[in-house]
Amino acid sequence: MTAWYSWFCGGAIAILIVLPTLAQAQSAPARPIQPDQVWQQIYQQLPDLPLENQYINLETKKPATDNTLVGRFIRYHLYSRGRSPLYRLDWKISLADYLGINNPPQEADYPSRSTLRQNPLEGDIQAIRKLTRKQREALVQALVDAFTPPSRKASTQQP
Numbered sequence: 779m780t781a782w783y784s785w786f787c788g789g790a791i792a793i794l795i796v797l798p799t800l801a802q803a804q805s806a807p808a809r810p811i812q813p814d815q816v817w818q819q820i821y822q823q824l825p826d827l828p829l830e831n832q833y834i835n836l837e838t839k840k841p842a843t844d845n846t847l848v849g850r851f852i853r854y855h856l857y858s859r860g861r862s863p864l865y866r867l868d869w870k871i872s873l874a875d876y877l878g879i880n881n882p883p884q885e886a887d888y889p890s891r892s893t894l895r896q897n898p899l900e901g902d903i904q905a906i907r908k909l910t911r912k913q914r915e916a917l918v919q920a921l922v923d924a925f926t927p928p929s930r931k932a933s934t935q936q937p
Contacts, residue, residue, distance in 0.1 A: 813856065816924045817849035823920045827913065828905045834895040845890050847905050850898060851876075852921070853889035863925035869918045876906040 821827060830847035834840065854872065855861050861868040874880035885891065888899045909917070 813849055813852040814844075816852055816921075817846055819924050820848045820917070820920050821846070824913070824916055827917065828908070830898065830901055830905050833890070833898050833901075836893055836895055842890075842894060845894065845898075847898075847902055848917075850889040850902060851906075854883060858883065858887050858889065864922065866918055866922050869921050873906065873914055873918070876903050878903075 821829070828847055829843075830850075831841065831843045831845055833842055833845060835842040835845070851872070852863075854875075855869065856863060859872060859875070861872060863869075871880055875883055883899055883903070885897050885899050888897060891897045891899070906914075
């Protein structure tokens with residue numbers, strides 16, 4: 779019985795030493811999500827998407843040209859709804875919100891409501907509804923690609 783006990787204790791100690799090392803080696807460093815950079819990338823890939831950036835900034839009283847439909851959509855998805863940026867289904871659920879199929883966005887918690895003279899929610903809903911199915915699919919794919927870490931992209935590619 780002592781041989782089994784010493785083997786078990788020795789194995790348990792080895793596991794306790796190796797597990798933290800394995801966890802550190804396998805976990806990729808978290809890449810901070812920066813929607814301000816992602817929306818620009820999306821518009822480069824999909825230049826036919828509407829910008830919806832004609833709204834006036836409350837402070838500067840000038841058009842907020844860097845406050846776009848895709849930027850607000852990303853912030854709505856991530857911060858208002860708390861959904862993952864990595865999964866197509868989550869992005870589709872957010873689109874369903876805009877299309878009135880799921881849980882419509884609320885004016886009180888919509889991105890940029892407090893920085894623009896007019897809440898852009900209604901205009902954004904109309905712009906999303908005008909997109910074709912093909913445009914919506916391309917938007918979802920571009921968003922998933924933009925937020926997927928390079929290490930995950932390499933592991934999901936087929937040989």
